[in-house]
Amino acid sequence: MAYYDLEEQEQLDALKGWWRQWGIACVIGLGLALAAVAAYMAWGWYKDNQAVKASELYQSLHKSIRAGETKQAQETAAILTQQYKSTGYAALAALMVARLNFDKADIAAAKQNLQWVIDNSRDEDFKSVARFRLAGLLLDEKQFDPALKLLDVKPDHPMASLYADLRGDVLVAKGATAEARAAYQTAYEKTDARSPYRNLIQLKIDSLGESKS
Secondary structure (H helix, E strand, O other): HHHHHHHHHHHHHHHHHHHHHHHHHHHHHHHHHHHHHHHHHHHHHHHHHHHHHHHHHHHHHHHHHHOOOOOHHHHHHHHHHHHOOOOHHHHHHHHHHHHHHHOOOOOHHHHHHHHHHHHHHHHHHHHHHHHHHHHHHHHOOOOOOHHHHHHHOOOOOHHHOOOOOOOOHHHHHHHOOHHHEEEEEEHHHOOOOOHHHHHHHHHHHHHHOOOOO
């Protein structure tokens, strides 16, 4: 019996020794793991909460625009782009206010909002729309090279045909007829054959006259 008591005592002493050496580290590790889980859950709640608040602000923005409350709409959009920039609502807000700026002839503000979308949105569709609209504004200002730089990307269909068509417009304004014809031809080929828009592109091609090749 004493033999077993001695063996148990040795095991107990060994366990105590292990605990002194590794026990605290295990407790700390467990604490860190629990903290990580808690942080992950808190982050998920935070993101959901941010999305809900952003959605409410976006609805408020819609109402302000419909009511013609320009100042209120701009203030709401500013909150979305500054405090909720990681949500899709922020990019939508910037696009909407850019259109509002354009309608109010505030081109500088429109360009600023479109550039914000290009620089900050995580959604490629939103960025494609912003690039297209900004390139159009630059064309109006005869800033041909910056406009072409914005259009020098390969957006997904159906933006591809719109990009090529606008690129043709910029090149015509710049005096690069041959390049413009090629851009219009690309736009024509990428446009649905049933779309009336295709006829407009053909008219642009015809207006350039015969190709000198």
